[in-house]
Amino acid sequence: MAITLRDVAARAGVSTSAVSRTFTAGASVSPATRDRVLRAAKALGYQPNVLASALSSGRTKLIGLVANNFHNPYMLEVFDLFTRALQARGLRPLLVNLSDDRDPGDCVQMLRQYSVDGVILASSTLPTSFAAAFRAAGLPVVHCFGRAADQPDVHVVGIDNDACGRMAARVLADRGYETVGFLGGPATATSTQDRQNGFVAGCATLGISAQVSHAAAYSFAAGRAAMQGLIEAGPAQAYFCGDDVVSIGALSAIRDAGLVAGRDIGVIGLNDMEMSGWNGIDLTTIRQPMTRIVGAAVDMVGSILNDPDQPPETRLFPCDLVERATLRPLTLR
């Protein structure tokens, strides 16, 4: 059916080894043979079979891309960046939807069966134990957007959520808000926990009081419902929301209550996804440098492929404020 190594070898009048070596970088082939092989390969339309190659070399160039939130528009940008970055390196993402699974077992097993070279866990909600499960199964893993640990047992790329929380506190304080609130994503999400801790600590340092509440999910509907509850109960002057999609849900609730975000209630999000900048949303938010993060995650997975036993590393990127319309302006004094 398809053209194989042997067909090419036969036509070029060389051994299969020669052909194989022609197609593996850094192998020892004379220019003359290489030339004949390439000519024959081209004439026959030969394409190496990656699977067969994987079987003997142990390299599939397959990377498990595991995600568990397909309702946050943010993830689409993440997928875009990951697919591009992986493709640019000749790696192939095997996409896994973990939304329904309470434990990583099946996923780990599946990815092992496919002998993926590595796994990128793209989730800010899963506990570190998830990534650890991949590692324990012998799968090199990079946890993107994951929680950083002092004593890492797994590679992590992302941001310092605690620092972002503190930053949010300072931003709100700078703008003169006196009563503020944290409206997190789900309380079980590590990102929410860390942002909350940083925010609460930051507020304490700055001497402002912070209430805490949570949306049931990182989603529009959950953010909206949570903010409706807060408004009903008597809201704080400003909120640091779990992330942008929760913020946008909150903005919707604010508008429906006849209030104006930025004037009546302040909202600051986190992520700066594309939609946050859409006219009519204009969300003030803390920007997470996604391109750099994803790039770093792919770099890291690439380097693990070369040396699977390198010690786990954590790379966190600084975030910055994107000022738009949902906070009162900075008053100079």
Added chain:
Amino acid sequence: MAITLRDVAARAGVSTSAVSRTFTAGASVSPATRDRVLRAAKALGYQPNVLASALSSGRTKLIGLVANNFHNPYMLEVFDLFTRALQARGLRPLLVNLSDDRDPGDCVQMLRQYSVDGVILASSTLPTSFAAAFRAAGLPVVHCFGRAADQPDVHVVGIDNDACGRMAARVLADRGYETVGFLGGPATATSTQDRQNGFVAGCATLGISAQVSHAAAYSFAAGRAAMQGLIEAGPAQAYFCGDDVVSIGALSAIRDAGLVAGRDIGVIGLNDMEMSGWNGIDLTTIRQPMTRIVGAAVDMVGSILNDPDQPPETRLFPCDLVERATLRPLTLR
């Protein structure tokens, strides 16, 4: 390193064939041997190597999931549905980002190298020739959201875009709009072309005049920019927009011009993505039954796997109107 067939065979005291057969449905093994094998496999933690299996059986259970628009939030829902549906059948999506490629060549080559069992092309913009290229390379392909052809040379699942255009025309006419416009996605997108044709034809039948214009992409920014231009030039009373994200961009332009969608300018979209129903957006739109479409696409790819040579089939699903706030109400008379 990993446990292989032979390890299990050795421990169970049987041949490798017995082990293999134990793990292939419908093979002939006695209950006794099967039992011993399973016991040994469990004790050793054996997991069959899919790649090795693929090499001899020719089945990888890998499906290329090819997309070219990562800026339409719609696609995230599509990915969610596809990953779930594929996973439920034991198939694995190899995600490919075709955004930057002007031709399918590289992608086809790559997917062949990985011996994917099939390809799902999830795009409403690519010409039929793209899907045909996969097929020509021997890859079974289902074009999801693709253009239906009278004489199909490739499997298609989606909607009847022409009929949707006519439907939109009728909906606008029913609500008494007299001057209407089509604000499409990119003019090169087959979905836009077909929707436009249907819409224009429908308007002609109904005796209302329709202008035609296009957004540069299926994106918020493009929809917004296009609507700004239209407003400046003097808008029609209502628009059928290329899809929901273009509509939402258009809504933003309308609002910024001090106008109210539904009162001053009517807008009807197509898709009914999650976001269209968000409070504050409330887009009236034509709903595309995504779950059914994706389900059908996966069914179809599944059936091609069993019988690669079955004649191409086209399955189109009916769409229905989701009435929200961006069209004037239906006047009863």
Added chain:
DNA sequence: CTGAATTCTGCAATCGGTTGCAAGCCGGAC
């Protein structure tokens, strides 16, 4: 209890490459 029809089972070839090893080739130094 015998013979035929089934069902199991293991052998060995095969899928399409990779790679260690040893032999063959080359040019250069003596």
Added chain:
DNA sequence: GTCCGGCTTGCAACCGATTGCAGAATTCAG
């Protein structure tokens, strides 16, 4: 001319499974 070392090259084993085939074991009927 001979010897040495470095490149190339082919052989053949191997990666981890599947599967056709033929013999062995079992079942069943008579």
